[in-house]
């Protein structure tokens with residue numbers, strides 16, 4: 001079964017997102033935990049969460065995905081930015097407990113010239129400061145395009161982070177198709193090889209979600225500009241091979257394509273469902 005949804009605005013609450021997902025035949029979605037540029041999180045309304053959980057169960061939703069704000073940088077050279085980043089993640093994870101058993105995705109960070117080793121050490125430090133043994137959320141590291149000094153454009157970097165945290169059983173990976181292609185992994189012509197490499201370096205059991213995006217730029221461009229499905233360098237055929245791949249049937253897919261309307265996402269979901277060939 002194809003589990004698919006898209007990024008939605010969280011401004012009207014969880015129930016509203018659930019209803020939007022239903023309108024476009026999605027059974028999951030992604031949302032920002034707070035303004036993507038940072039700032040204060042919206043207050044959790046317990047009746048809104050309860051109504052959403054009921055809707056999700058009635059319509060057999062799969063897991064949903066929270067996305068941390070872009071301003072989070074666990075490996076900034078500035079200690080006050082690192083503290084801000086840590087506080088945001090700690091608060092986000094507490095709030096995620098209202099939706100137990102779901103996923104929280106974040107960009108590992110940009111080491112801004114401190115070097116990969118320092119960057120990775122600081123990311124591990126943040127994770128160890130905010131995670132706790134009873135948390136019910138799995139934290140996902142997003143694969144990055146390798147823009148600037150981004151950490152996480154190589155599978156080995158993600159592996160080093162997972163190996164460094166005290167609670168690795170609560171860690172997973174979200175693979176962004178635009179990002180990995182921009183990072184130089186050829187998921188268009190060598191998907192099997194890339195998945196084999198992912199499995200060897202990280203382990204496919206860590207792969208929980210896929211951000212399904214086409215890319216405006218060629219492989220290895222390190223750019224990170226998302227394109228609509230079928231309108232970029234990956235192309236519809238390659239994207240359909242991804243959703244149909246036998247090793248990717250346990251993950252859920254989230255569209256982060258540059259759509260202005262819910263209907264735009266609805267059309268992409270319909271297109272992808274039409275090229276899904278498993279039951």
Ligand code: FE
Pocket residue numbers: 067107142
């Ligand atoms: Fe992201």
Ligand code: FE
Pocket residue numbers: 142176211256
């Ligand atoms: Fe993404």
Ligand code: ZN
Pocket residue numbers: 176178179224225226
């Ligand atoms: Zn991106």
